[in-house]
Amino acid sequence: MIKAITGTKDILPKEIPNWNNLEGVVRNAMNSFNYKEIRTPIFEETRLFSRGIGESTDIVGKEMYTFIDRSETSITLKPEMTASVVRALLEHSLDKQSQLNKLFYISPMFRQERPQAGRFRQFHQFGAEALGSTSPALDAEMIILAYQIMKQLGLSNFIVKINSLGIPSSRENYKILLKEYLADKINELSDESKKRYETNILRLFDSKNRDDKKIMDHAPLLIEHLDDESLEHFEEVKQMLLSAGVPFEVDPKLVRGLDYYTHTTFELVSRSVGSQSALCGGGRYDLLVKQLGDRDVPGVGFAAGIERILLAMENEKVIPEIAPKIDYYIVRLDKELNRKVFEIATKLRVENSVEFDYTQRSVKAQMREANKIGATKVIMIGGEEFERGTAVVKTMADGTQEEIALEMIK
Numbered sequence: 001m002i003k004a005i006t007g008t009k010d011i012l013p014k015e016i017p018n019w020n021n022l023e024g025v026v027r028n029a030m031n032s033f034n035y036k037e038i039r040t041p042i043f044e045e046t047r048l049f050s051r052g053i054g055e056s057t058d059i060v061g062k063e064m065y066t067f068i069d070r071s072e073t074s075i076t077l078k079p080e081m082t083a084s085v086v087r088a089l090l091e092h093s094l095d096k097q098s099q100l101n102k103l104f105y106i107s108p109m110f111r112q113e114r115p116q117a118g119r120f121r122q123f124h125q126f127g128a129e130a131l132g133s134t135s136p137a138l139d140a141e142m143i144i145l146a147y148q149i150m151k152q153l154g155l156s157n158f159i160v161k162i163n164s165l166g167i168p169s170s171r172e173n174y175k176i177l178l179k180e181y182l183a184d185k186i187n188e189l190s191d192e193s194k195k196r197y198e199t200n201i202l203r204l205f206d207s208k209n210r211d212d213k214k215i216m217d218h219a220p221l222l223i224e225h226l227d228d229e230s231l232e233h234f235e236e237v238k239q240m241l242l243s244a245g246v247p248f249e250v251d252p253k254l255v256r257g258l259d260y261y262t263h264t265t266f267e268l269v270s271r272s273v274g275s276q277s278a279l280c281g282g283g284r285y286d287l288l289v290k291q292l293g294d295r296d297v298p299g300v301g302f303a304a305g306i307e308r309i310l311l312a313m314e315n316e317k318v319i320p321e322i323a324p325k326i327d328y329y330i331v332r333l334d335k336e337l338n339r340k341v342f343e344i345a346t347k348l349r350v351e352n353s354v355e356f357d358y359t360q361r362s363v364k365a366q367m368r369e370a371n372k373i374g375a376t377k378v379i380m381i382g383g384e385e386f387e388r389g390t391a392v393v394k395t396m397a398d399g400t401q402e403e404i405a406l407e408m409i410k
Protein backbone atom coordinates (compact mmCIF):
# COMPACT_ATOMS: atom_id res chain seq x y z
CA MET A 1 0.00 0.00 0.00
CA ILE A 2 1.24 3.48 -0.80
CA LYS A 3 1.52 5.63 2.31
CA ALA A 4 2.08 9.31 2.96
CA ILE A 5 5.74 10.37 2.96
CA THR A 6 7.49 10.14 6.36
CA GLY A 7 7.09 13.36 8.28
CA THR A 8 3.96 14.44 6.41
CA LYS A 9 0.44 13.93 7.61
CA ASP A 10 -3.11 13.98 6.40
CA ILE A 11 -5.40 16.43 8.09
CA LEU A 12 -8.61 14.46 8.29
CA PRO A 13 -12.13 15.94 8.24
CA LYS A 14 -12.56 15.54 11.99
CA GLU A 15 -9.47 17.72 12.60
CA ILE A 16 -10.47 20.41 10.13
CA PRO A 17 -12.73 22.32 12.57
CA ASN A 18 -9.68 22.79 14.86
CA TRP A 19 -7.63 24.12 11.97
CA ASN A 20 -10.44 26.41 10.87
CA ASN A 21 -10.90 27.67 14.42
CA LEU A 22 -7.18 28.41 14.72
CA GLU A 23 -7.00 30.11 11.34
CA GLY A 24 -10.08 32.17 12.24
CA VAL A 25 -8.43 33.40 15.46
CA VAL A 26 -5.25 34.21 13.51
CA ARG A 27 -7.10 36.12 10.80
CA ASN A 28 -9.06 38.12 13.38
CA ALA A 29 -5.93 39.06 15.30
CA MET A 30 -4.05 39.98 12.11
CA ASN A 31 -6.98 42.16 11.15
CA SER A 32 -6.98 43.86 14.57
CA PHE A 33 -3.30 44.71 14.19
CA ASN A 34 -3.83 45.72 10.53
CA TYR A 35 -1.70 43.05 8.84
CA LYS A 36 -2.66 42.21 5.24
CA GLU A 37 -2.45 38.67 3.88
CA ILE A 38 0.19 37.67 1.36
CA ARG A 39 0.46 34.32 -0.46
CA THR A 40 3.68 33.33 -2.18
CA PRO A 41 4.53 30.23 -4.25
CA ILE A 42 5.38 26.93 -2.56
CA PHE A 43 8.77 26.88 -4.29
CA GLU A 44 11.42 29.45 -5.04
CA GLU A 45 14.89 29.59 -6.51
CA THR A 46 17.23 27.86 -4.07
CA ARG A 47 19.57 30.84 -3.81
CA LEU A 48 16.82 32.95 -2.24
CA PHE A 49 16.91 30.75 0.84
CA SER A 50 20.63 29.96 0.91
CA ARG A 51 21.39 33.67 0.73
CA GLY A 52 18.54 34.76 2.99
CA ILE A 53 18.62 32.19 5.78
CA GLY A 54 22.40 31.70 5.71
CA GLU A 55 24.67 29.00 4.25
CA SER A 56 25.84 27.85 7.67
CA THR A 57 22.38 27.26 9.16
CA ASP A 58 20.89 23.79 9.66
CA ILE A 59 17.99 24.68 7.38
CA VAL A 60 20.20 25.49 4.40
CA GLY A 61 22.93 22.99 5.24
CA LYS A 62 20.82 19.89 5.68
CA GLU A 63 17.08 20.40 5.72
CA MET A 64 15.95 21.91 2.43
CA TYR A 65 13.98 20.00 -0.19
CA THR A 66 16.02 21.04 -3.18
CA PHE A 67 15.86 19.67 -6.71
CA ILE A 68 16.89 20.60 -10.23
CA ASP A 69 13.84 21.05 -12.43
CA ARG A 70 13.61 20.26 -16.14
CA SER A 71 15.01 23.65 -17.09
CA GLU A 72 18.11 23.07 -14.93
CA THR A 73 17.04 25.58 -12.27
CA SER A 74 17.71 24.74 -8.65
CA ILE A 75 14.35 24.87 -6.89
CA THR A 76 13.59 24.64 -3.16
CA LEU A 77 10.29 24.02 -1.39
CA LYS A 78 10.00 26.91 1.01
CA PRO A 79 11.39 26.08 4.46
CA GLU A 80 10.18 29.43 5.87
CA MET A 81 8.39 32.52 4.62
CA THR A 82 10.49 35.52 5.56
CA ALA A 83 12.82 35.26 2.56
CA SER A 84 9.84 34.78 0.22
CA VAL A 85 8.01 37.78 1.68
CA VAL A 86 11.14 39.91 1.22
CA ARG A 87 11.49 38.69 -2.37
CA ALA A 88 7.86 39.57 -3.10
CA LEU A 89 8.26 43.00 -1.45
CA LEU A 90 11.26 43.79 -3.66
CA GLU A 91 9.84 42.26 -6.82
CA HIS A 92 6.59 44.23 -6.59
CA SER A 93 8.18 47.35 -5.07
CA LEU A 94 5.74 47.24 -2.18
CA ASP A 95 8.24 49.28 -0.17
CA LYS A 96 7.92 52.09 -2.71
CA GLN A 97 4.13 52.06 -2.57
CA SER A 98 3.91 52.37 1.20
CA GLN A 99 6.51 53.22 3.75
CA LEU A 100 5.44 50.42 6.09
CA ASN A 101 4.18 47.05 4.88
CA LYS A 102 2.49 44.88 7.49
CA LEU A 103 1.95 41.40 6.05
CA PHE A 104 0.76 38.02 7.32
CA TYR A 105 0.59 34.49 5.97
CA ILE A 106 -0.66 31.00 6.66
CA SER A 107 1.17 28.39 4.61
CA PRO A 108 2.77 24.95 4.47
CA MET A 109 6.57 24.80 4.86
CA PHE A 110 9.04 22.01 4.15
CA ARG A 111 12.13 20.92 6.07
CA GLN A 112 13.77 17.51 5.96
CA GLU A 113 14.24 17.21 9.72
CA ARG A 114 14.10 14.02 11.78
CA PRO A 115 10.35 13.58 12.38
CA GLN A 116 9.13 13.39 15.98
CA ALA A 117 6.22 14.68 18.04
CA GLY A 118 5.68 18.27 16.95
CA ARG A 119 8.27 18.07 14.16
CA PHE A 120 7.26 17.35 10.61
CA ARG A 121 8.72 17.56 7.12
CA GLN A 122 5.66 19.33 5.81
CA PHE A 123 4.30 21.58 8.53
CA HIS A 124 2.27 24.76 8.61
CA GLN A 125 3.13 28.20 9.85
CA PHE A 126 1.24 31.37 10.35
CA GLY A 127 3.32 34.46 10.71
CA ALA A 128 3.64 38.18 10.29
CA GLU A 129 6.29 40.50 8.88
CA ALA A 130 6.45 44.29 9.22
CA LEU A 131 8.80 45.89 6.73
CA GLY A 132 9.84 49.53 6.62
CA SER A 133 10.52 50.70 10.16
CA THR A 134 13.18 50.29 12.83
CA SER A 135 10.75 51.30 15.58
CA PRO A 136 11.01 49.08 18.66
CA ALA A 137 7.21 49.43 18.85
CA LEU A 138 7.04 46.92 15.98
CA ASP A 139 9.29 44.43 17.79
CA ALA A 140 6.97 44.70 20.80
CA GLU A 141 3.89 44.55 18.56
CA MET A 142 5.05 41.24 17.05
CA ILE A 143 5.53 39.68 20.46
CA ILE A 144 2.18 40.99 21.69
CA LEU A 145 0.43 39.77 18.52
CA ALA A 146 1.84 36.26 18.91
CA TYR A 147 1.09 36.29 22.64
CA GLN A 148 -2.48 37.44 22.10
CA ILE A 149 -3.14 34.72 19.49
CA MET A 150 -1.91 32.00 21.87
CA LYS A 151 -4.08 33.41 24.65
CA GLN A 152 -7.12 33.66 22.40
CA LEU A 153 -6.62 30.02 21.45
CA GLY A 154 -6.87 29.22 25.16
CA LEU A 155 -3.20 28.46 25.82
CA SER A 156 -1.71 29.56 29.13
CA ASN A 157 1.15 27.18 29.86
CA PHE A 158 3.85 28.93 27.84
CA ILE A 159 6.50 31.58 28.36
CA VAL A 160 7.79 34.44 26.25
CA LYS A 161 11.57 34.48 25.90
CA ILE A 162 13.32 37.49 24.45
CA ASN A 163 16.89 38.43 23.71
CA SER A 164 18.86 40.93 21.67
CA LEU A 165 21.52 40.02 19.13
CA GLY A 166 22.34 43.70 18.67
CA ILE A 167 23.85 45.23 15.58
CA PRO A 168 26.42 43.27 13.53
CA SER A 169 29.46 45.22 14.71
CA SER A 170 28.87 44.49 18.39
CA ARG A 171 28.06 40.88 17.51
CA GLU A 172 31.30 40.52 15.56
CA ASN A 173 33.30 41.91 18.49
CA TYR A 174 31.51 39.54 20.81
CA LYS A 175 32.23 36.55 18.56
CA ILE A 176 35.94 37.26 18.98
CA LEU A 177 35.47 37.16 22.76
CA LEU A 178 33.53 33.91 22.54
CA LYS A 179 36.19 32.39 20.31
CA GLU A 180 38.83 33.38 22.84
CA TYR A 181 36.83 31.85 25.69
CA LEU A 182 36.43 28.58 23.75
CA ALA A 183 39.94 28.44 22.28
CA ASP A 184 41.36 26.10 24.94
CA LYS A 185 38.10 24.08 25.22
CA ILE A 186 37.61 23.07 21.58
CA ASN A 187 38.71 19.50 22.17
CA GLU A 188 36.06 19.05 24.85
CA LEU A 189 33.27 20.11 22.49
CA SER A 190 30.98 17.70 20.63
CA ASP A 191 31.76 17.13 16.94
CA GLU A 192 28.73 19.20 15.93
CA SER A 193 29.89 22.11 18.11
CA LYS A 194 33.45 21.85 16.81
CA LYS A 195 32.00 22.42 13.36
CA ARG A 196 29.81 25.27 14.55
CA TYR A 197 32.81 26.86 16.26
CA GLU A 198 34.10 27.50 12.78
CA THR A 199 30.89 28.19 10.88
CA ASN A 200 28.29 29.64 13.26
CA ILE A 201 29.72 30.06 16.72
CA LEU A 202 26.60 31.58 18.32
CA ARG A 203 24.71 28.34 17.69
CA LEU A 204 26.88 26.63 20.31
CA PHE A 205 24.34 27.98 22.78
CA ASP A 206 21.72 25.73 21.14
CA SER A 207 23.66 22.52 21.71
CA LYS A 208 21.78 19.81 23.60
CA ASN A 209 25.04 18.01 24.43
CA ARG A 210 25.66 17.98 28.21
CA ASP A 211 29.38 18.74 28.03
CA ASP A 212 28.80 21.54 25.53
CA LYS A 213 26.13 22.96 27.80
CA LYS A 214 28.46 22.97 30.80
CA ILE A 215 31.05 24.87 28.81
CA MET A 216 28.50 27.32 27.42
CA ASP A 217 27.07 27.95 30.90
CA HIS A 218 30.19 29.93 31.71
CA ALA A 219 30.65 31.59 28.33
CA PRO A 220 30.50 35.39 28.08
CA LEU A 221 27.05 36.56 26.97
CA LEU A 222 26.32 38.77 23.99
CA ILE A 223 23.81 40.82 25.95
CA GLU A 224 26.61 41.92 28.29
CA HIS A 225 28.63 43.19 25.35
CA LEU A 226 26.04 45.12 23.40
CA ASP A 227 26.61 48.70 22.24
CA ASP A 228 24.46 51.55 23.56
CA GLU A 229 22.21 51.73 20.50
CA SER A 230 21.32 48.04 20.74
CA LEU A 231 20.75 48.26 24.49
CA GLU A 232 18.49 51.26 24.07
CA HIS A 233 16.42 49.49 21.41
CA PHE A 234 16.11 46.43 23.63
CA GLU A 235 15.16 48.50 26.68
CA GLU A 236 12.38 50.18 24.72
CA VAL A 237 10.98 46.80 23.61
CA LYS A 238 11.01 45.55 27.21
CA GLN A 239 9.27 48.68 28.49
CA MET A 240 6.55 48.33 25.88
CA LEU A 241 5.97 44.69 26.78
CA LEU A 242 5.76 45.65 30.44
CA SER A 243 3.23 48.36 29.75
CA ALA A 244 1.19 45.90 27.63
CA GLY A 245 1.18 43.48 30.56
CA VAL A 246 2.92 40.73 28.57
CA PRO A 247 5.10 38.65 30.90
CA PHE A 248 8.53 37.76 29.48
CA GLU A 249 11.91 36.35 30.41
CA VAL A 250 15.18 37.64 29.01
CA ASP A 251 17.10 34.60 27.79
CA PRO A 252 20.61 35.70 26.82
CA LYS A 253 21.20 32.31 25.18
CA LEU A 254 18.33 32.63 22.71
CA VAL A 255 20.26 32.84 19.44
CA ARG A 256 17.73 31.34 16.94
CA GLY A 257 18.65 29.13 14.03
CA LEU A 258 18.48 31.62 11.18
CA ASP A 259 21.25 34.06 10.29
CA TYR A 260 19.26 37.14 9.43
CA TYR A 261 18.50 38.51 12.88
CA THR A 262 19.61 41.82 14.34
CA HIS A 263 18.40 43.32 17.65
CA THR A 264 15.37 41.58 19.14
CA THR A 265 14.84 37.83 18.94
CA PHE A 266 12.04 35.99 20.70
CA GLU A 267 10.29 32.68 21.13
CA LEU A 268 7.07 31.57 22.78
CA VAL A 269 7.89 28.27 24.43
CA SER A 270 5.26 25.79 25.58
CA ARG A 271 5.53 23.89 28.83
CA SER A 272 2.88 21.41 27.81
CA VAL A 273 4.50 19.69 24.82
CA GLY A 274 7.69 17.61 24.57
CA SER A 275 11.10 18.69 23.36
CA GLN A 276 9.76 20.50 20.28
CA SER A 277 8.39 23.22 22.49
CA ALA A 278 8.91 26.42 20.48
CA LEU A 279 5.41 27.44 19.45
CA CYS A 280 6.70 30.46 17.65
CA GLY A 281 9.91 32.31 16.91
CA GLY A 282 10.91 35.57 15.39
CA GLY A 283 12.86 38.74 15.58
CA ARG A 284 14.16 41.79 13.82
CA TYR A 285 16.09 41.54 10.54
CA ASP A 286 17.22 44.99 9.47
CA LEU A 287 19.80 43.80 6.93
CA LEU A 288 17.98 40.99 5.12
CA VAL A 289 16.27 43.10 2.47
CA LYS A 290 19.54 44.76 1.53
CA GLN A 291 21.16 41.35 1.38
CA LEU A 292 18.54 40.05 -1.04
CA GLY A 293 18.02 43.19 -3.05
CA ASP A 294 19.23 46.66 -3.67
CA ARG A 295 17.27 48.52 -1.02
CA ASP A 296 17.55 49.20 2.66
CA VAL A 297 14.30 48.14 4.32
CA PRO A 298 14.34 47.12 7.99
CA GLY A 299 12.02 44.32 9.06
CA VAL A 300 10.71 42.38 12.01
CA GLY A 301 8.47 39.31 12.19
CA PHE A 302 7.62 35.93 13.60
CA ALA A 303 6.29 32.57 12.51
CA ALA A 304 4.38 30.00 14.56
CA GLY A 305 4.00 26.26 14.00
CA ILE A 306 0.34 25.31 13.70
CA GLU A 307 0.82 21.57 14.43
CA ARG A 308 2.69 22.39 17.63
CA ILE A 309 0.07 24.86 18.77
CA LEU A 310 -2.70 22.32 18.15
CA LEU A 311 -0.70 19.75 20.12
CA ALA A 312 -0.28 22.20 23.00
CA MET A 313 -4.02 22.97 22.85
CA GLU A 314 -4.79 19.27 23.02
CA ASN A 315 -2.48 18.79 26.00
CA GLU A 316 -3.91 21.82 27.76
CA LYS A 317 -7.41 20.54 26.94
CA VAL A 318 -8.52 23.77 25.32
CA ILE A 319 -9.57 22.44 21.91
CA PRO A 320 -13.11 23.79 21.54
CA GLU A 321 -15.93 21.27 21.12
CA ILE A 322 -17.27 22.00 17.69
CA ALA A 323 -20.37 19.86 17.09
CA PRO A 324 -21.24 19.02 13.47
CA LYS A 325 -24.15 21.01 12.11
CA ILE A 326 -26.36 20.91 9.05
CA ASP A 327 -29.58 22.84 8.37
CA TYR A 328 -31.73 20.02 6.96
CA TYR A 329 -31.72 16.27 6.65
CA ILE A 330 -34.34 14.95 4.26
CA VAL A 331 -35.81 11.61 5.27
CA ARG A 332 -37.39 9.53 2.54
CA LEU A 333 -40.37 7.56 3.83
CA ASP A 334 -41.10 5.78 0.55
CA LYS A 335 -38.42 4.18 -1.57
CA GLU A 336 -39.94 5.46 -4.82
CA LEU A 337 -39.38 9.08 -3.78
CA ASN A 338 -35.65 9.22 -4.41
CA ARG A 339 -36.00 11.63 -7.27
CA LYS A 340 -38.34 13.96 -5.34
CA VAL A 341 -35.94 14.03 -2.38
CA PHE A 342 -33.08 14.81 -4.75
CA GLU A 343 -35.07 17.64 -6.33
CA ILE A 344 -35.96 19.20 -2.95
CA ALA A 345 -32.40 18.85 -1.66
CA THR A 346 -30.99 20.55 -4.75
CA LYS A 347 -33.46 23.43 -4.39
CA LEU A 348 -32.72 23.88 -0.68
CA ARG A 349 -28.94 23.69 -1.16
CA VAL A 350 -28.91 27.06 -2.87
CA GLU A 351 -29.20 28.69 0.55
CA ASN A 352 -28.97 25.91 3.14
CA SER A 353 -26.78 22.99 4.04
CA VAL A 354 -28.67 19.81 3.26
CA GLU A 355 -28.05 16.07 3.38
CA PHE A 356 -30.13 12.99 2.56
CA ASP A 357 -29.69 9.25 2.25
CA TYR A 358 -28.18 7.83 -0.95
CA THR A 359 -28.40 4.17 0.01
CA GLN A 360 -32.05 3.18 0.53
CA ARG A 361 -31.67 2.92 4.29
CA SER A 362 -34.65 2.46 6.62
CA VAL A 363 -36.43 5.49 8.07
CA LYS A 364 -34.91 4.67 11.47
CA ALA A 365 -31.39 4.61 10.01
CA GLN A 366 -32.02 7.91 8.23
CA MET A 367 -33.17 9.52 11.51
CA ARG A 368 -30.07 8.20 13.24
CA GLU A 369 -27.91 9.74 10.52
CA ALA A 370 -29.78 13.07 10.84
CA ASN A 371 -28.91 13.10 14.55
CA LYS A 372 -25.31 12.12 13.95
CA ILE A 373 -24.59 14.90 11.50
CA GLY A 374 -26.33 17.49 13.68
CA ALA A 375 -29.35 18.33 11.54
CA THR A 376 -31.32 21.30 12.87
CA LYS A 377 -34.45 20.16 11.05
CA VAL A 378 -35.60 16.95 9.41
CA ILE A 379 -37.96 17.07 6.44
CA MET A 380 -39.95 13.88 5.98
CA ILE A 381 -41.06 13.19 2.43
CA GLY A 382 -43.67 10.47 1.83
CA GLY A 383 -46.83 8.88 3.15
CA GLU A 384 -50.22 10.58 3.32
CA GLU A 385 -48.65 13.99 3.64
CA PHE A 386 -46.90 13.59 0.33
CA GLU A 387 -50.21 12.58 -1.27
CA ARG A 388 -51.61 15.85 0.13
CA GLY A 389 -48.72 17.80 -1.35
CA THR A 390 -47.13 18.48 2.05
CA ALA A 391 -44.20 17.31 4.18
CA VAL A 392 -43.60 17.07 7.92
CA VAL A 393 -40.76 19.24 9.19
CA LYS A 394 -39.37 18.23 12.58
CA THR A 395 -37.25 20.58 14.67
CA MET A 396 -34.68 18.32 16.31
CA ALA A 397 -33.98 20.48 19.36
CA ASP A 398 -37.51 20.28 20.80
CA GLY A 399 -39.13 17.53 18.72
CA THR A 400 -41.89 19.83 17.47
CA GLN A 401 -43.36 19.10 14.07
CA GLU A 402 -45.21 21.12 11.49
CA GLU A 403 -46.72 20.28 8.15
CA ILE A 404 -45.79 22.52 5.24
CA ALA A 405 -46.71 22.57 1.56
CA LEU A 406 -44.03 21.04 -0.68
CA GLU A 407 -43.95 24.09 -2.91
CA MET A 408 -43.09 26.23 0.14
CA ILE A 409 -39.81 24.34 0.57
CA LYS A 410 -37.07 26.38 -1.01
Ligand code: HAM
Pocket: 079, 080, 081, 082, 111, 113, 118, 119, 120, 121, 123, 124, 125, 127, 128, 129, 257, 258, 278, 279, 280, 281, 282, 283, 284, 285, 300, 301, 302, 303, 304, 305, 306, 307, 308
Ligand atom coordinates in the same frame (compact mmCIF):
# COMPACT_ATOMS: atom_id res chain seq x y z
P1 HAM B 1 11.61 29.12 12.90
O1 HAM B 1 11.97 29.25 14.34
O2 HAM B 1 12.50 28.33 12.04
O3 HAM B 1 11.46 30.60 12.35
O4 HAM B 1 10.16 28.52 12.79
C1 HAM B 1 9.06 29.11 13.46
C2 HAM B 1 8.17 28.05 14.07
O5 HAM B 1 7.78 27.09 13.09
C3 HAM B 1 8.83 27.23 15.15
O6 HAM B 1 8.80 27.89 16.40
C4 HAM B 1 7.94 25.99 15.16
O7 HAM B 1 6.76 26.22 15.92
C5 HAM B 1 7.57 25.84 13.70
N1 HAM B 1 8.40 24.81 13.06
C6 HAM B 1 9.65 24.96 12.56
N2 HAM B 1 10.09 23.79 12.05
C7 HAM B 1 9.10 22.89 12.23
C8 HAM B 1 8.93 21.49 11.91
N3 HAM B 1 9.87 20.80 11.28
N4 HAM B 1 7.77 20.90 12.26
C9 HAM B 1 6.78 21.58 12.88
N5 HAM B 1 6.88 22.89 13.20
C10 HAM B 1 8.01 23.54 12.88
C11 HAM B 1 11.12 30.92 11.07
O8 HAM B 1 10.67 30.14 10.29
C12 HAM B 1 11.27 32.38 10.77
N6 HAM B 1 10.87 32.61 9.37
C13 HAM B 1 10.45 33.22 11.72
C14 HAM B 1 10.52 34.68 11.44
C15 HAM B 1 9.63 35.40 10.73
N7 HAM B 1 11.48 35.50 11.81
C16 HAM B 1 11.22 36.70 11.36
N8 HAM B 1 10.10 36.65 10.69
